[in-house]
Amino acid sequence: MFVKGFAVSAAGTVSRPRLGGFVMALALSAVGFNVVAIAQTAQHISTAKDPGVRGGPAGAGSPIAGLNAYEMAFFSAGQENFALLDSVSGALAGTGSGLGPRYNAESCAQCHAHPAIGGSSPAVNPQVATANDEGATNQIPPFITANGPVREARFPYSMDLRSVDGGVHALFTITGRTDAAGCNLTQPDFALAAARNNLVFRIPTPAFGGGLIEAITDGAIRANQQNNLSQKRALGIGGRPNISGNDGSISRFGWKAQNNSLEMFSGEAYNVEVGATNELFASERDQTPGCQFNATPEDHMNYGMDGTAQPSDVMRFTVFMRMLDQPQPGPRSNSTQHGNQLFAQVGCALCHTASMTTSNSSVAALSNVKANLYSDLLLHHMGPALADNIVQGTAGGDEFRTAPLWGLGQRLFFLHDGRTSDLVRAIQMHASPGNGSYRGSEANAVVNGYNRLPPTEQQDLLNFLRSL
Helix, strand or coil, X not given: CEECCEECCCCCCCCCCCCCCCCCCCCCCCCCXXXXXXXXXXXXXXXXXXXXXXXXXXXXXXXXXXXXXXXHHHHHHHHHHHHCCEECCCCCCCCXXXXXXXXXXXXXXXXXXXXXXXXECCCCCCHHXXXXXXXXXXXXXXXXXXXXXXXXXXXXXXCCCCCECCCECCCEECCCCCCCCCCCXXXXXXXXHHHCCCCEEECCCCCCCHHHHHCCCHHHHHHHHCCCHHHHHHCCCCCXXXXXXXXXXXXXXXXXXXXXXXXXXXXXXXXXXHCCCECCCCCCCCCCCCCCCCCCCCECCEECCCCCEXXXXXXXXXXXXXCECCCCCCCCCHHHHHHHHHHHHCCHHHCCCCCEECCCCCXXXXXXXXXXXXXXXXXXXXXXXCCCCCCECCECCCEEXXXXXXXXXXCCCECCCCCECCHHHHHXXXXXXXXXXXXXXXXXXXXXXXHHCCHHHHHHHHHHHHHC
């Protein structure tokens, strides 16, 4: 798809390059953002449609039941900080310090906003206003639109395509802001990256139920991995955990399950998305002279003379997400109950495990809770149509964590890059044949099973998903 000079493919992917002195040839995708990439052909001309975002209460954003008074106080403080806008030095009224020098948003809640604080992209993208807040002179990239998803941009390879990159390239800089006098930075050359098919996107993952996910043991995840092995193998489904290189534990947060704790998830996001250095990520990502306004880390524990300390913003974010309840489903009907059965029948539930139970937690409210996450928290090969060529931890370029489906009924954008708002398209895009770089998607047989359902049953399954 070409937008104002940008050449953007459906998956935003490039072929694996041959590094070194060889000239690299890019395998440009011919698939547009709104085109289904699927190997199988549906046996029915389906009239089933995404019923759309479920109405009614958000059913999300509340603290988990059973918190004591102290935990509730920390939850509320964390929620307040989660929504607080950052400025460069904190000199602006009502702001924290640490924005930039490069950033994608001014607060956590700008990205994690829908249907309540802690969720995912809202209907109106705040990045459009953020680009020029306080006099900033940023140009808004064509892939950021008023009604599109909040996005971060990554370059799978270096700009000359000779080495691996994979990192986030922040959309905006603090240049021109009233609280950043003297800073002069240029935005990344997204047009060149797109022209070289070297630009991919991510949207925010919902943080609801984060503490419950954290409280599921590695043993429970591995035990679930062994369930229904014959069915999984018959359908070509594998799955494996992303493993922390430090302690061998199972990572479980992020699109590729690259973070193994909410604190790491918080610290990385605060540094990468907002630009705020913190005690986990203490170095400025851009150290251009004239753009350094604060001592580092900007976010840190505040120590008192009496030996007590006030927690950092990262710790407050962590506690808020840890104590967020899981999303509550909408009302069930005969259609959604039948759809639930079909969800299991065609094989969706083999990856999107309906529930797992937490272990004993130091937060009593998180102990022995049935977490209805609809995910196995494992990595799966999703094929070239979804591959982003980003390696994180042990996750390869076409591997993604099974996205938890709780709260899906009110989600506005689907898949890791937000390429569609249509649940039917999202299902179809789970399937693609292999190519020279990647094997076929592990979901191919399951999507084919969905396509073989009569339209009335497809509709029941869609209605079930939107009831979550």
